[in-house]
Amino acid sequence: MASLSNDPTKRRKSRAASKESRRRLAAVFILLPPAVLIFTVFVVLPIFGAGYMSLFTYKGYGPLTDWQGVSNYVWLFTKRTLNTFFQPAVRNTTLLLATSIFIQLPLALLCALLIYKNSRLNSIFRLIFFLPFVLSEIATGLIWVYMLDGRNGVLAPLYERFLGGPYFLLDDKTWSFAAVLLALVWKYFGYHMIIYIAGLQGVPQELLESAQIDGASNWQSILYVKIPLISYALKLSLFFAILGSFQAFDLIIGLYGRSPPEEGQTLATFIYEWGLSRRQRYGIASAASIILFTISIVVGFTYQYFVMGEQSMFRRKQQS
């Protein structure tokens, strides 16, 4: 790198090199610590803290004294908790994932393929589809609460006509989570579309032309040229969709309010409810935090190494 190879004598070179490396180190010590420190204190230490706290019964103040061993974890896996909490949380996370994979991402890809070329009309459609991304999940949730409201909502006349009376989707124990899925697709399909469009615009025009000359149909050029060439964008957006579905929180609160019903819980809302909202049982919430953390990290790393492979953000080569 920044070697001083044009120095005339070897001795001067080595002395200068050691001075140089001291300077380098000094610069690193000035520039790097703020980021590392704040990241350690507010991201990494809390995870260790959660691990430690999960072994105690803790009310949120005073020293940690009430050692419980793994009983908080055991409690999470007792039959009653499993039924009332894990089952809905796992079911809801699965639903979020499945909706992302089978509805949201295909819809985003379809839109991207339809409107990735630059034209005035296409950029208007892009703007419209992408617009909800900038709204907060809370505002999104509230807007959909209103849309779906059985008495005052936009869909109320439809309920009247087809169901013969007001219907409250968010109070429906079986179907209420459909509202979260609907709001999720509404808010985020445009975001994934934008990622795909950027990928598609990077596909070299010559490749598409030569595919056409070779007699490829539109479908063939989509399947064999466009999609393989944007595989990185597809994998990246799936990565964020997966991690996002494990952490769903704001949208749930937006739709259900501050205390979601059992059938609307996710891991994140469970942590909030048991740790900080009503029950103040920090040990239990910490144990659930550790479970959420472990799932995210295991899935995240597995995905980075086995799906992204050489394109993993941890492996991508430096250019210089």
Place this chain on the structure above:
Amino acid sequence: MSKNLGYFFKYAFLITLSIFVLLPIWATVMGGFKTLGGLRVNPMGLPGEIHFEFYGEILRSPETWRYALNSLNISFFTVLLVLIFASMAAYTFSHIKYAGKDFLFSYLLLGLMFPAAAAIVPIFVINNSFLNLFNTHWAVILPQVAFGLGGSVLFFRGFFEQLPYELFEAARVDGIGYVGFYFRFILPLSLPILATVGVITLVNSWNNFLIPLIMLGTDPSVHPWPLGLVNFRGEWSTDWNKILAFISVNLAPAVAFFLLAQRYIVAGLTGGAVKG
């Protein structure tokens, strides 16, 4: 003929989807101009008679402006600190050779994967018991900065590596130090990436709900806007016209910002997606 049919289906699909996206926003904005009765008879259309009083009430209420100012304060310092800390760290990764660099880079990248929800309980305890920050904006800003660093460092490093290396060598020969080079060359040359990362950080911070919910108590005078929305909904549970007006007032700056900074938002989201 079949080509025309193709066009027909394409635009029928795109227009239907546009209605699906825009209708909720349209109904929300219009709803703020209607009375409760008007809302019930006519949820979708233009208001029969326009009522400005609900919007007026909300725009005159000091509460609304306090939420906006709190959001602005939190977002401003979050963006500022992310830009400074992330670009400084990224510069050491891109331009300076030292042991442990790759490890530290990967370490910061972990932030992209760590779920904030898993850290909230201990962050709450740390802020509360050790740093005495509970109920202050710093209790929100610092964790937001920490969770924003990973992605930002990745972006900055990518950009800094593209800068001509000869410039760095020439500056070194001229006796400009490492830290000096960061301030005098890297920062001024990085305005586009600073804008991009800044805009994405701003959107994330402005819309964040989880961290302020945990770190701020029930006193609404320190709450940012997303908390304000939930408070307002709790206060006026069934007065949907007021709630809709309040949501619309909240949407306005977000949409305006979206239209102005669209280019940077897109760049920030797709910067990593095209390479590979």
